[in-house]
Amino acid sequence: MATQKGGYTPSLEKFLDSLKSRPVQASVELLISLLKRRQIKGSEACATATAHILLQVVARDKWTNVDQLLGRIQLVGRKLVTAQPHELATGNIVRRVLGLIRDEASEERNDATTDSPRPASPSPSPSASASVPAPSHASSPPKPARPPTLASIGSFARTQSMFNLLSDPNLFPPTGSNASTPGQVSGASTPILNPQATNVSALRSEVIDGIQEIMDEIKMVDEQVQTYADIFIHPGDYILVYQPSRTVQKFLTRAALKRKFTVFLAIDPSSATSSEALYASLLKSMASNGSSVITVLNAGLMAYMSRVDKVILGARAITAQGGVIVDSGGAAIARAARERRRTVIVLGGVYKLSPESKLLSESRVEWGDPSKYVSFADGSLVSHVRVKNAVSEFLPADQVDTYITNLGAHAQENLHTIIADHYKEEDINFDLYGKAQRISGGEIE
Amino acid sequence: MSTATSDPPAEAKPQTSEKPENTPANIAAPPNGDSQTKGENGAPAPAAAPKLTNAQLKAKAKADKQARRAQAKVSKDPAPGGAPAPVSAGQSGHPATESKGNKAKGKPDGAPPAGSGATGRATGARGSVSIIPPKPESSIPECFSHLSMAKRLPITQADKDVHPTVLTLGQQMATFAIDESITRLKATLLAFKKVIDSYTTPPGNTLARHLTPHVLNPQIEYLSACRPMCFSMGNAIRWLKLQVSKIDPDVPDVDAKKQLCASIDAFIQERINFADVVITQKAADCIQNDDVILVYGRNTLVQRTLLHAHLVDGKKFDVIIIDDPYERQGQVLAKTLTAEGVKVSYSGDFGALQYQVKLADRIILGAEGMFSNGALYGRCGTSDLALAAKDFGKQVYALCETINITERVSTDSLTYNEIDPERCSGSSFRLLYDTTPSHCLSTVVTEISSAQPTSVSYLLRKLEDSN
Numbered sequence: 080m081a082t083q084k085g086g087y088t089p090s091l092e093k094f095l096d097s098l099k100s101r102p103v104q105a106s107v108e109l110l111i112s113l114l115k116r117r118q119i120k121g122s123e124a125c126a127t128a129t130a131h132i133l134l135q136v137v138a139r140d141k142w143t144n145v146d147q148l149l150g151r152i153q154l155v156g157r158k159l160v161t162a163q164p165h166e167l168a169t170g171n172i173v174r175r176v177l178g179l180i181r182d183e184a185s186e187e188r189n190d191a192t193t194d195s196p197r198p199a200s201p202s203p204s205p206s207a208s209a210s211v212p213a214p215s216h217a218s219s220p221p222k223p224a225r226p227p228t229l230a231s232i233g234s235f236a237r238t239q240s241m242f243n244l245l246s247d248p249n250l251f252p253p254t255g256s257n258a259s260t261p262g263q264v265s266g267a268s269t270p271i272l273n274p275q276a277t278n279v280s281a282l283r284s285e286v287i288d289g290i291q292e293i294m295d296e297i298k299m300v301d302e303q304v305q306t307y308a309d310i311f312i313h314p315g316d317y318i319l320v321y322q323p324s325r326t327v328q329k330f331l332t333r334a335a336l337k338r339k340f341t342v343f344l345a346i347d348p349s350s351a352t353s354s355e356a357l358y359a360s361l362l363k364s365m366a367s368n369g370s371s372v373i374t375v376l377n378a379g380l381m382a383y384m385s386r387v388d389k390v391i392l393g394a395r396a397i398t399a400q401g402g403v404i405v406d407s408g409g410a411a412i413a414r415a416a417r418e419r420r421r422t423v424i425v426l427g428g429v430y431k432l433s434p435e436s437k438l439l440s441e442s443r444v445e446w447g448d449p450s451k452y453v454s455f456a457d458g459s460l461v462s463h464v465r466v467k468n469a470v471s472e473f474l475p476a477d478q479v480d481t482y483i484t485n486l487g488a489h490a491q492e493n494l495h496t497i498i499a500d501h502y503k504e505e506d507i508n509f510d511l512y513g514k515a516q517r518i519s520g521g522e523i524e
Numbered sequence: 525m526s527t528a529t530s531d532p533p534a535e536a537k538p539q540t541s542e543k544p545e546n547t548p549a550n551i552a553a554p555p556n557g558d559s560q561t562k563g564e565n566g567a568p569a570p571a572a573a574p575k576l577t578n579a580q581l582k583a584k585a586k587a588d589k590q591a592r593r594a595q596a597k598v599s600k601d602p603a604p605g606g607a608p609a610p611v612s613a614g615q616s617g618h619p620a621t622e623s624k625g626n627k628a629k630g631k632p633d634g635a636p637p638a639g640s641g642a643t644g645r646a647t648g649a650r651g652s653v654s655i656i657p658p659k660p661e662s663s664i665p666e667c668f669s670h671l672s673m674a675k676r677l678p679i680t681q682a683d684k685d686v687h688p689t690v691l692t693l694g695q696q697m698a699t700f701a702i703d704e705s706i707t708r709l710k711a712t713l714l715a716f717k718k719v720i721d722s723y724t725t726p727p728g729n730t731l732a733r734h735l736t737p738h739v740l741n742p743q744i745e746y747l748s749a750c751r752p753m754c755f756s757m758g759n760a761i762r763w764l765k766l767q768v769s770k771i772d773p774d775v776p777d778v779d780a781k782k783q784l785c786a787s788i789d790a791f792i793q794e795r796i797n798f799a800d801v802v803i804t805q806k807a808a809d810c811i812q813n814d815d816v817i818l819v820y821g822r823n824t825l826v827q828r829t830l831l832h833a834h835l836v837d838g839k840k841f842d843v844i845i846i847d848d849p850y851e852r853q854g855q856v857l858a859k860t861l862t863a864e865g866v867k868v869s870y871s872g873d874f875g876a877l878q879y880q881v882k883l884a885d886r887i888i889l890g891a892e893g894m895f896s897n898g899a900l901y902g903r904c905g906t907s908d909l910a911l912a913a914k915d916f917g918k919q920v921y922a923l924c925e926t927i928n929i930t931e932r933v934s935t936d937s938l939t940y941n942e943i944d945p946e947r948c949s950g951s952s953f954r955l956l957y958d959t960t961p962s963h964c965l966s967t968v969v970t971e972i973s974s975a976q977p978t979s980v981s982y983l984l985r986k987l988e989d990s991n
Contacts, residue, residue, distance in 0.1 A: 317667070341667070348849030348873060354952075362951070373665045374952040376944070378849050378873050379905025382937035382958035386667055407875025411908045414878075418911050444876040452849055452872025460855060460870070463862035469875030 089113055091124045095131055103139045106132055107155055114163040117447075122168035122395050123325075126297050126430050129159055129172040134290045137176075143279060145184040148286075152177055165445040165471065167396035167404065167433040171502075172293065174434065178503040179289040183282055293430070296485070300428030301329045303485035308334035311424060311483070316340040316388045319380065319416075322347050322406045324393035326426050328361045330483075331391075335368040342372045343383055345412070349451050351376060380412050384419040392474070394427030394482075399434055399498045401476030401491035403427075404443070407469035413478040422480045429484045434498045434507040443473040663948060671955075673943040674698050674751035685742040687719045694750035700946075704824055705754040705892045705928055710796050712747065712757055716764060717788050719743055720781055730773040731780050736765050752942055755893040755901070755930035763791065799925040799971035800825060807888060807923050807969050808833035815841040815885040818918075820902075820909050822853035823890025825923045827860060830888075834866050842867045844880055848905050849873045850947070850954065874908060881912045889960075891924035891968075896984055897933045898962030898977035900924070901940065904955050910964035922960075922968045922977065929970075929984050934959045 094113060098106055110132050113119045119128050136155055142148045156173030163169065304326055312318060312334035320327055320342060331342060342365060346354040354374060355362070365372045375383065390412060396404040403425050405413075413423050447470035453460050460466065482489045489497065498507070664673070676698045679691055686694075693715045696702045702711050723739055725731045744761055747753065753761075767787050771780045807829040811817060819826050833839045843861055847854030849872050858868045871880060881887070887909060893901035900906065900922050913920045934940050937958040944954035962977035972983060 341665075351850070371665070372951055374950075376850055376947045376952055376954040377904050379908035379958060381907040381911060381960075382904050382941065382955045385936035385938055408873055408877075411874040411877045411912065414911055414915065415908055444879050446876075452847070452852065453855065453870065457855075459859050459862065463868070464858045465867075465869035467869060467871045467876070467880075468873075469871070469879075472876045472879070 089118045091119050091128055094119065094128060098131060098135055103135050106135055107158065111158055111162040114159065114166070114169070117163070120163075120166070121324075122166060122431050123297060123300075123428075125163065125166040126168040126172050127294065129156075129169045130176070130290055130294045130297065132159070133173065133176045134287060134294075137180075137283060137286050137290065145180065145282065148282075149177060149180055152180065165404075167398075167435055168431055170435060171396075171430055171433050174502050174506040175293055175430070176286075176290055177506045178501075179293075180282075180286055181503055181506075183285045183289065187278070187282060297428060297430055300430070300485045301326050304426055304428070304483055305329045305333040307483050307488060309337045311389070311481075311488075312338050312340055313388075314338045314340060317343065317386050319343040319345065319375075319383060319387040319390045319412065321345045321380075321390075321392055321409050321412050323358070323361070323391075324426075326428070327391055327393045328358065330426055332361060332364045335365050335370045339369050341370065343375045343380075343387060344372050345375045345377070345380055345408075347406075348376075348378060378408065379415075381415040381418070384415050384421060387416070387419075387421055389422045389424060390416045391424045391426060394425045394431050395471050397425065397427055397432045397482060397484075397494065398476075399432070399494055401479060401482070401494055403474040403476075403479055403482075404471050405474050407444070407472045410472050410474045410478070413474050417478045423478060425474075425479050425482050427482070427484060429486055429497060429501060432484065432494060432497055432501070434502045444469050445471040663950060664943060665951075665953060668938070668943065668953065668955075671938070671941045671943050672752040673948065674700070674945050675749070676945075677749060682746050683742045685739065686746045687715070687722065687743060689715045689718045690743045690746060694747050697747065698750040698945075700751075704890075705756050706796060706800075706925055707824070708754055709756040709760055709927065710792060713760060713764075713788050713792055716740070716743065717785050720784050720788075723781065725777050731775075731777060732769055732771045732773055735768050740765065740768070754928075755932075756925070756927045759927055759930065760791065760795075764788065795925065795927045799927070800828065802971040803923050803925065803969055804828045804832045806974055807921060808837055808839075810886065810888075810919075810921055810967075810969075810974075811837075811839055811841055812885075813839050813841065815839075816844060816883055817841055818844045818846065818881060818884035818887045818909070818913070819857070820846050820854075820887075820889060820906055821848050821851060822857040823903075823923070825925075826888050826890045827857055829923065830861060830866065831864060834861075834864055842869070844868075844884055845870045846874065846877070846880060846905075846909060847872050848903065851903075874905070877908065877912050878916070881909070881916050881918060884913070884918055886919040886921060887913045888921045888923065889965075891922050891928060892957060894922070894924050894929045894968065894977075894980050895934045895959070896929070896931050896981040897935070898965070898968070898980045899934050900960040900962075900965060900968075900977070901934070901957055902960060904937075904958045907937065907958045907960035907964065910960045914964045920964060920966045922965050924968060924970055926970045926972055926983065926987055929980055929987070931981075931984055935961075 094106075094110065097109075101109070110119070110128055113128075114125065119125060133152060133155065136151060137148065140148075140151055142151060152173065156170070156177070160170045160173065308330045312331075316338070318331070318340060320331065322345065323331070334340065344354075344358065344361075346357070350357060358372075362372050377383070380387075392403070392405050392409050392413065394403045394405060398404075405425075416423050447468055449466040449468045451468045453464075453466045455461055476491055479491065482491070482494065484497070486497065664671070674697065676695070679695070682691060682694070693702070693711055696711070697708060702708050719739060720735070723731075723735060725734055740761075744753075747757075767784060771783065775783070803825060807825075811829075811833040817830065819830070830843060833841065843866055845854040845858050845868060847870065852872070854870060854872075858870050861868050889900065889902060889906055889910065891900045891902050895901065900910070902922075910920050932940070937955065939959070941958070942956040944956050947954040962980075965977040967974050968977045968980060970983065972986070973979075975983070
């Protein structure tokens with residue numbers, strides 16, 4: 080199923096290129112195996128891949144009503160999440176898309192229910208009329224596919240529009256044009272009432288637009304995050320970064336345009352020889368602006384903390400409680416920073432902010448390739464010693480001072496509101512994991 | 525007078541490293557330097573400063589020289605052990621400077637003022653010349669420029685008085701072939717034994733007055749130029765110089781040398797060998813059956829402790845080794861332990877540190893030194909481990925021979941440290957040590973006691989009393 084051409088290592092780009100030429104189901108299977116083999120890894124890559132595959136599902140799968148589509152997305156999403164449960168971004172995107180579909184569907188439904196008595200009159204709901212440009216489904220008569228669980232259609236619809244009238248349509252910045260309201264959260268939790276009423280093709284194009292907006296948001300994160308750079312980095316600062324992601328690198332680069340400061344760059348020890356190449360652009364742009372970068376070849380960074388002013392870490396995922404999943408080793412640095420009362424700043428797009436609350440604890444460690452430091456040729460080690468190599472780990476909320484996302488800087492207490500803005504309640508609670516999660520793995524016994 | 529010079533031996537280096545700085549200053553600004561030295565000791569040439577506007581430079585230089593010597597003595601005597609021996613020695617860094625400085629100092633001791641003006645000037649010139657060379661060290665970031673670094677200096681650059689054994693030892697230290705504090709100390713003492721063995725007092729001198737400045741000091745300076753001395757070496761050399769100074773001038777050379785060698789042997793036996801045995805036993809007693817012990821990297825004392833607990837005491841326990849990814853010495857320990865049947869789990873870096881620490885029952889750390897405020901000077905990364913252990917309420921044991929305890933105080937890791945010479949090129953940088961604050965340690969195990977880290981200063985005083 081994983082058809083790799085000519086021995087090329089599969090990557091995110093190749094996967095995206097091949098999407099169009101492959102049946103949707105095959106693409107899903109391919110992505111699952113790529114995730115399992117960690118050939119697509121990192122939250123941004125996973126989020127992008129997920130958004131693309133869901134876009135394909137929405138665009139090319141056969142579905143005739145919203146329930147079907149939701150079910151389909153949930154199924155694919157659950158598979159993807161199970162394939163790589165450590166990548167919370169996958170689940171986040173699935174939830175975002177689910178929420179998006181519910182929004183679109185409920186708008187359509189509102190239109191449908193309000194339209195049915197008087198098809199010619201405009202919708203009483205301002206938000207629905209504003210965001211749905213073509214509510215042309217008067218032709219299909221409303222007939223409930225399932226018995227309504229709430230009282231009656233009419234009264235329910237009225238509640239909906241009251242909510243819409245009273246609520247602020249701008250509460251959902253990332254979903255942009257399809258302004259939705261928190262009031263619809265409760266409404267959407269009930270089964271979709273008039274699936275036949277919705278115009279499938281209109282809904283399809285709306286959802287596709289919405290997913291594309293999510294993709295754009297993912298792409299824009301770095302640029303939006305870096306606008307806060309010179310607020311947080313002051314002249315003469317000593318900044319410690321650990322295996323900086325592209326987001327962190329751009330953040331530093333932007334700050335270097337206006338400020339002169341020193342960066343302690345702690346790198347991945349196994350890539351010590353290639354670090355120059357890895358961070359070449361960062362080193363170059365920092366140097367050209369008069370800031371200096373010192374590559375620190377130490378694993379324990381407590382020694383530097385008396386000199387460091389701020390620690391900047393890139394997040395793999397951020398939880399609602401404020402815990403952060405970081406590259407392994409990041410937690411030790413944050414602990415050292417807290418011991419010395421240094422500021423710890425976490426950078427990451429809103430799409431990394433995960434509503435997932437369970438399975439996140441301090442023991443949440445992703446174990447990986449044990450051959451990083453121990454060669455498989457070293458028989459006495461391989462056969463007798465339990466070699467462990469962590470890939471990512473959990474950083475408790477109390478060791479983080481500030482979170483900077485594309486929406487700005489947030490305190491830990493704010494994260495709940497951002498999550499509430501971005502995810503629907505029923506999707507938050509929806510168990511994407513399906514089954515109990517495997518924590519360990521990747522050890523040589 | 526020269527006994528006074530040799531009394532606080534570790535201070536020989538700070539003094540000599542000051543010297544090249546003093547000398548140019550004196551020459552550049554004669555009135556200043558002169559009046560200062562005058563003020564401090566009220567020595568010769570009382571009216572030299574005002575008068576000295578014309579060409580009586582030679583006489584002035586001579587006066588300077590004497591004044592400086594006296595001053596050095598004055599500044600040295602009241603502060604036994606005040607100055608940081610290894611660090612400052614390394615800072616001034618330049619072997620040529622140091623050995624030259626020392627020779628210049630040594631010469632007048634033996635044959636005082638004859639042509640000492642010229643010598644003084646020469647020293648000054650050389651001192652100022654060698655102050656310029658640190659430029660190649662500009663690869664060290666400015667904020668760490670106060671730290672010292674080992675350097676491989678060609679044997680040809682060494683002072684001609686350096687004994688071949690010491691030459692070899694210096695190279696071994698510079699290349700980190702001999703690395704651990706206690707191993708370096710032992711090797712140094714053994715080498716000094718050879719130096720003393722091959723020494724004969726020149727006619728007209730006494731061993732007590734001649735050995736330290738003319739023979740031992742060049743060796744010490746060479747060693748500390750190769751690599752900054754560790755605290756234990758500073759302590760032991762101070763002790764050795766004291767022993768030399770105590771030798772009765774009437775004792776014949778052969779007996780004196782025998783006596784010195786015997787006391788060095790006793791010192792090694794008592795402070796290193798027996799200390800290690802006692803610490804190993806004490807620490808092994810702390811390990812209980814079914815414990816999980818977390819260790820960092822490889823430390824001889826820790827390794828011996830684990831082996832002792834396993835082989836001698838027959839305890840069953842697991843070991844988690846956290847390693848420094850740039851050193852990977854923990855792999856050696858892992859192999860040693862598994863060969864003896866200990867269950868070992870190995871992590872190459874600090875990933876998932878909190879998870880590992882939670883699994884552990886106690887943490888055993890080896891110390892390169894202890895500060896009198898109870899802080900531990902150890903391999904870089906030790907403090908991260910100790911910190912995590914403290915956060916999870918685990919017992920942290922630090923193993924340390926008392927000879928490694930210094931009377932200095934350090935509150936952060938950048939006060940005393942060393943830069944890795946192998947990884948200090950371009951923009952990359954690596955510190956070798958860090959300082960673990962005392963509140964992260966639960967027990968310091970020394971050969972005298974197992975006690976709270978804060979009791980280290982008390983321990984130190986007890987040791988001084990017994991000496």
